[in-house]
């Protein structure tokens with residue numbers, strides 16, 4: 001078990017290259033199950049979610065070759081092996097095995113997924129979609145059992161705009177008989193990325209990226225090569241830390257259109273941002289004004305950047321309000337930021353931040369992935385040394401974090417937890 005150590009106050013400067021998108025990667029990898037020959041995905045991030053999914057594909061008989069950033073999956077020998085426990089609980093996106101295995105084998109047994117604890121995260125809309133396609137779905141002792149004689153296209157209206165349900169239904173529907181229409185679909189860029197891979201595999205999908213997706217089922221899908229999109233959430237995190245602790249940071253390998261809500265908010269705070277084709281420059285931080293943000297489905301402000309943005313707001317002049325309309329309990333980072341001298345209170349789904357304060361280094365714990373990112377940003381802004389435990393959460397989503405930050409001039413390193421610290425961590 002490790003902790004992250006950050007000596008704060010060193011100004012960040014230079015260029016950072018963004019990795020492939022976690023939330024695409026974790027759907028593209030299960031999507032390979034649907035092909036009958038090898039699929040290569042290029043530009044993957046080096047994160048634990050990717051390594052765990054590799055293991056899961058191997059458990060069901062896939063042959064997987066993973067290099068630093070590329071994965072080739074030969075799905076031809078896969079079987080519908082039940083996966084009720086173990087690795088599936090380590091990440092959220094193991095739910096995509098349900099759609100992909102149902103699509104290919106017409107049956108699957110998959111344990112309920114893990115992922116960040118942010119309040120209730122039901123999967124009722126995924127199940128509603130599978131049932132509409134003709135599957136019988138039951139929950140037996142914490143695992144979802146899916147069976148279908150055949151899958152038939154259907155019209156499915158999502159009661160909640162859900163990234164996971166939209167992608168999962170696409171995965172199940174691409175090899176169903178006839179046409180599926182998903183209404184009130186989510187529009188995140190990762191959905192377009194998954195639809196692009198599936199189309200390259202021979203699927204017929206129209207409308208991905210809009211709120212109505214039409215899929216005409218095909219009998220077979222074949223192998224192909226696909227390059228993943230850049231991670232807009234990783235890029236957003238570096239943009240925020242560039243504003244918080246930078247003296248001119250260039251974020252390379254991004255799609256600036258995917259980050260418009262964040263860029264608009266940073267500009268509203270008075271941060272200098274210049275965007276070009278595939279790069280965004282964040283200028284030296286001057287005085288920043290407080291702003292309010294409300295998380296919304298894409299293209300609104302992403303909930304996954306709400307926690308990192310809160311750390312930035314501790315340095316802004318005035319009172320800011322951060323409201324999360326997607327998750328009811330995405331505020332576990334606030335107690336930790338308070339340990340670092342932040343002046344924040346939580347009321348219902350909002351955090352109210354009074355600034356500016358000078359953050360102080362402290363011993364803090366990352367409760368989830370983006371709470372971890374928020375604490376890293378706070379540690380870079382703070383005076384003194386910050387120690388962050390719960391690094392396994394951060395490793396789910398940030399490729400080469402320490403190397404990238406040190407490349408920008410930060411002073412950050414990993415240390416093993418002592419036996420005593422391991423005990424304290426387990427009991428906390």
Ligand SMILES: CC(=O)N[C@H]1[C@@H](OP(=O)(O)OP(=O)(O)OC[C@H]2O[C@@H](n3ccc(=O)[nH]c3=O)[C@H](O)[C@@H]2O)O[C@H](CO)[C@@H](O)[C@@H]1O
Nearest residue numbers: 023092093120121122123124125126160162163164165326
């Ligand atoms: C692996 C992955 O891509 N994770 C992302 C995905 O999570 P995930 O796919 O889990 O998030 P959803 O878009 O499904 O969830 C959005 C909202 O809908 C609710 N809901 C969802 C499904 C359902 O069947 N019933 C239901 O009520 C959820 O509780 C939440 O309040 O999108 C989230 C919202 O952008 C991001 O924070 C996560 O980083």
Ligand SMILES: C=C(OP(=O)(O)O)C(=O)O
Nearest residue numbers: 092093115116304369370
């Ligand atoms: C919530 C997130 O991830 P997951 O859905 O994989 O838990 C995230 O990426 O911020």
